Amino acid sequence: MLAEGSEVVCLDNFFTGRKDNILHLMDNKRFELIRHDVIEPILLEVDQIYNLACPASPVHYQYNPVKTVKTSVMGMINMLGMAKRVKARILQASTSEVYGDPLVHPQTEDYFGNVNPIGFRSCYDEGKRVAETLMMDYHRQNGVDTRIVRIFNTYGERMLENDGRVVSNFVVQALRGEELTIYGDGSQTRSFCYVSDLVDGLIKLMNVEGEDVHLPVNIGNPGEFTMNELAAEVGKATGKDVKIKHLPLPTDDPKQRKPDIQRARDLLKWNPTVPLAEGLTRTVRYFSGLVGKQIGA
Numbered sequence: 001m002l003a004e005g006s007e008v009v010c011l012d013n014f015f016t017g018r019k020d021n022i023l024h025l026m027d028n029k030r031f032e033l034i035r036h037d038v039i040e041p042i043l044l045e046v047d048q049i050y051n052l053a054c055p056a057s058p059v060h061y062q063y064n065p066v067k068t069v070k071t072s073v074m075g076m077i078n079m080l081g082m083a084k085r086v087k088a089r090i091l092q093a094s095t096s097e098v099y100g101d102p103l104v105h106p107q108t109e110d111y112f113g114n115v116n117p118i119g120f121r122s123c124y125d126e127g128k129r130v131a132e133t134l135m136m137d138y139h140r141q142n143g144v145d146t147r148i149v150r151i152f153n154t155y156g157e158r159m160l161e162n163d164g165r166v167v168s169n170f171v172v173q174a175l176r177g178e179e180l181t182i183y184g185d186g187s188q189t190r191s192f193c194y195v196s197d198l199v200d201g202l203i204k205l206m207n208v209e210g211e212d213v214h215l216p217v218n219i220g221n222p223g224e225f226t227m228n229e230l231a232a233e234v235g236k237a238t239g240k241d242v243k244i245k246h247l248p249l250p251t252d253d254p255k256q257r258k259p260d261i262q263r264a265r266d267l268l269k270w271n272p273t274v275p276l277a278e279g280l281t282r283t284v285r286y287f288s289g290l291v292g293k294q295i296g297a
C-alpha cells in the first residue's frame with residue numbers, strides 16, 4: 001500500500017506483533033505507527049480500515065480468553081464506529097473457525113457452522129462470529145461499507161517462533177533437530193495458504209465494487225493435508241530426517257478443513273499461487289535465518 005502511494009497508519013498493541021516486522025517501514029514518511037489496543041476507542045481520519053486485530057493462534061488466544069472476546073467484540077464496535085463516523089470502508093478479518101468442526105466439506109460461505117459456544121476455542125470462534133454479526137448489522141442499519149473475509153490457516157515469513165500454530169511449530173522443531181509434535185493421530189486435515197496469497201486476497205476484496213460484496217468471502221488454499229502429510233512436507237523442505245512425537249489432541253480440534261473458494265474466484269478473480277512445498281521452502285528460509293543464530297542450524 002505504501003508502494004502504491006497510500007498513507008498507512010498501523011495500530012498494534014504488540015501482544016503477538018513485533019516492531020522487527022515493520023522496522024523497514026519506519027523511515028517512510030507516509031507510515032505511522034501507533035501503539036494502541038482496539039479495545040479502546042480511537043479517533044482517526046481514514047478511507048479504509050483493515051481490522052486484523054486478535055491473536056489467531058490457539059495458544060495465544062486462549063492465554064487470556066476474556067481479552068480475546070473483548071478484542072473481537074469491543075474492538076469491532078470501535079472500528080465500526082470509526083468507519084461510520086468518517087465514512088470509511090472497513091474489512092474484517094474473520095476466520096474459517098466460524099465453521100467450527102464442520103459437517104459440510106469443503107466449507108462454503110453459506111454453511112452456518114458447527115461451533116461449541118462454551119469450549120476453549122469459543123472465545124475466538126464466537127468472538128469472530130459476533131464480529132461478523134456486527135459488520136452485517138452496521139451495514140444494514142447504518143449503511144457502513146463492509147467487507148468480511150474468512151481466512152483459512154495462513155503461514156509464512158514473520159511468524160513468531162513461539163506462535164504455537166502447526167506450520168511454525170514443525171519448521172522450528174525440524175530446524176532445531178527436535179521431534180515434531182503431532183497432536184492426536186495426525187489424521188486431521190487443514191488447508192494452508194501462503195501469506196502473500198492471503199494479502200493479495202485482502203486487498204482485492206477491500207477494493208472490489210458491486211453487489212454482494214458485503215457477504216463473507218473464503219480466502220484460503222484448497223490444497224488439503226493431514227498433519228502427518230504436513231510433517232513429511234516439512235521434512236522435505238528442511239532436508240531433515242524428522243522424528244515424530246504424538247501429544248494429546250486438544251479439545252474441539254476440528255477434524256477437517258478445506259475452503260470452497262468459488263466465490264473469491266468469481267468476485268475477485270483471485271486464486272492462490274503458492275503451493276505448500278514452495279511456501280514451506282520460503283518459511284524454512286526465514287526461520288533458518290532467525291533460529292539458525294541460536295541453534296547453529
Ligand code: UDP
Nearest residue numbers: 058164165166167169181182183188227253
Ligand atoms: N497441531 C499439531 N502440532 C502442533 C500444533 C498443532 O499437530 O504442534 C495440529 C492441531 O491439533 C490442529 C492442526 O495442527 O489439528 C492445526 O492447528 P493450528 O493451531 O495451527 O490451527 P487451528 O486450525 O487448529 O486453529
